[in-house]
Amino acid sequence: MTVSQLPEEAEVFARYLRELTALVDTGAGWCGVFWQRDPDGMRACLDGTELPPWDVLEALLQDLAAGHGAPAAERETVRARSLHEAAAAARDRRAGGRETLVERLGAMRREEAYAAERERELTARLRASTDGSEWQGLDVELAWARDDHERATARCAELSARLSALDALSRPSQGRPPAPDSWFRAEAPVEAPQAPEGLDSAPEWAHSARPAFEDTAGGRPGIRQPKRRPRGARYAGLDDDDGSGVFGAAAMPAPPVQAAAPRGARYAGVEEAAPAPAAVDSAAVAQDTRAVAETVAVLVQLRSQGRSGEAHVLLCEAAGWPAARLPVLARALHSAGLGADWPTLLWETASLPPDRVAAVAAALDRAGLGEDGRQLLRQGVARPAPEIAAALLALDDESGHEHEVRALVDAFVRVRTPEDVAQVARTDPRRLSALLLDAARQVSQSRYRDVVHALRVAGAAP
Structure with a gap:
């Protein structure tokens, strides 16, 4: 072509x-x-x-x-x-x-x-x-x-x-x-x-070589x-029979032998007690059940009529629901034979702000859908480091969000580069550096050493 x-x-x-x-x-x-x-x-x-x-x-x-x-x-x-x-x-x-x-x-x-x-x-x-x-x-x-x-x-x-x-x-x-x-x-x-603003280069982008910007080693993988x-x-980006295609990926950090639950700095060395079960709001449960039932009924009708575009719009709307409602929807979709719609819903949810992604992941984990929650977090942390830092600080400012903070930190440390981790820490080293280091330690010793080095280079070591 x-x-x-x-x-x-x-x-x-x-x-x-x-x-x-x-x-x-x-x-x-x-x-x-x-x-x-x-x-x-x-x-x-x-x-x-x-x-x-x-x-x-x-x-x-x-x-x-x-x-x-x-x-x-x-x-x-x-x-x-x-x-x-x-x-x-x-x-x-x-x-x-x-x-x-x-x-x-x-x-x-x-x-x-x-x-x-x-x-x-x-x-x-x-x-x-x-x-x-x-x-x-x-x-x-x-x-x-x-x-x-x-x-x-x-x-x-x-x-x-x-x-x-x-x-x-x-x-x-x-x-x-x-x-x-x-x-x-x-x-x-x-x-x-x-x-x-302030750069002398361009805008001759389409007609000249790339601008000669200096490499900032602290912020790139x-x-x-x-x-x-x-x-x-x-x-898999190209139609190659040999399985090769568009783009390789960056080298990944050495992974752990066994994934460990993320632990924030404030919990280091402390045996965590199980959280007390929250009081059940029967009115909210009834509202969630009714909303899920109505949505699934509409989805079944749309799918049966071949109106897939409208079904996709409905899934996008559901991604903005209260976090506690999504695990209920997940089970209802599978029960109705609409299990293929669940990954699409997760994909749309991953594009929401990081604090929202973390809240949904926590709700999925509490409902026994931990793997779906971890997948959502892995997709959701692929955004600029300052945005992740702002979400972590906002969640940390509010009580009752420890699980979301730790899950978001764990996913970020596992997926992103040590330099990206350091960029997050620089936003507020006093509050974030120890939290990030503790998560890196849970991944592997090699990952921990890489993060320690990146924090020192960035001037964000605790």
């Missing part, structure tokens, strides 16, 4: 992506990782022949935040998501678009199953290992498998949402007009990503060479 054959929205997004990458250091951070792991995939995305998964855009926006500050990244996140969604919808509407989505969703689900099995296998080998050098190698491989599993799960939800939107467009319901085409098109003209090229979800 040539660029001239691309939908207009895809060309607009490709131009935006080129302008965005011109604002970051292509030899460092996540952008550097992508170029190192899969230069052909990067070129395919930049010339518009492929569309990168959304998590790739989030990683590039993290680079932007590290180099130019959180406000610049936050400003571009809104524009990037809008253009990405428009480009995806335009691609999906092409002839054969649905078949391509179904094929990629199937491939991603196979990757998810493979990564889960690989994770179980490596965990068993790691526990049985007595050789230190072998343990270290297995440790890294296990981190790759875990990352593959997390990415595949998130991308399955993304592809499912695109498929639902496409079905709604291709099969409009009786008596209802189809969605206007403008819903799926990028607004014109599209503004280029804005360089932060490093690039490590793994023992082998890992296969998995991150390589």
Whole structure:
């Protein structure tokens, strides 16, 4: 396919992506990782022949935040998501678009199953290992498998949402007009990503080499060479038969042999007592039950009539419900045969503010859906570090949110780089550094040492 054959929205997004990458250091951070792991995939995305998964855009926006500050990244996140969604919808509407989505969703689900099995296998080998050098190698491989599993799960939800939107467009319901085409098109003209104030570079983004911004080592993930090229979800962006595709991923930190519950600094060394059960508000329970029953009934009707787009809108609305109501909805969806809608709902919830994500994850954990809660947290912490810091401080200011604070810290320390952890700590070292260090200690000793070093470099050591 040539660029001239691309939908207009895809060309607009490709131009935006080129302008965005011109604002970051292509030899460092996540952008550097992508170029190192899969230069052909990067070129395919930049010339518009492929569309990168959304998590790739989030990683590039993290680079932007590290180099130019959180406000610049936050400003571009809104524009990037809008253009990405428009480009995806335009691609999906092409002839054969649905078949391509179904094929990629199937491939991603196979990757998810493979990564889960690989994770179980490596965990068993790691526990049985007595050789230190072998343990270290297995440790890294296990981190790759875990990352593959997390990415595949998130991308399955993304592809499912695109498929639902496409079905709604291709099969409009009786008596209802189809969605206007403008819903799926990028607004014109599209503004280029804005360089932060005070920079001398640009705006010659589309016509010149990237600006010569200095690398800020304290805010970007490093690039490590793994023992082998890992296969998995991150390589499923292109239609390659060999399983490789767009983008490698950053080297993961050495994972723990067994995941431990996160513990904040204030709880270090203290045997935690089980929280007293909260008093049951019968009126609230009745209200939740009624709202869930009504929503599931509408979803069943919409799905039976092929009105998938309206069903997706309903799921987006449900993501904003009170946190305690979502576990009830999860069980009701599965009971009604709508289990496939649950990952989509989690995906939408992960885009909410971090404190909201943490509250929902805590509610899921209390309801016995801990794995869903952990998945939600892993997706939810992929945002600028200052935003995470603000959420942690806000939660810590309010009593009764210890579980949410600890869960959010644990997920952030596991998923993000030590430099990102240090950036969070710098917001308020007195309150956050010890909390982050304690979470890193629960991950692994190597992770703890990396975080200690990053905090010292950033001047945020406790």
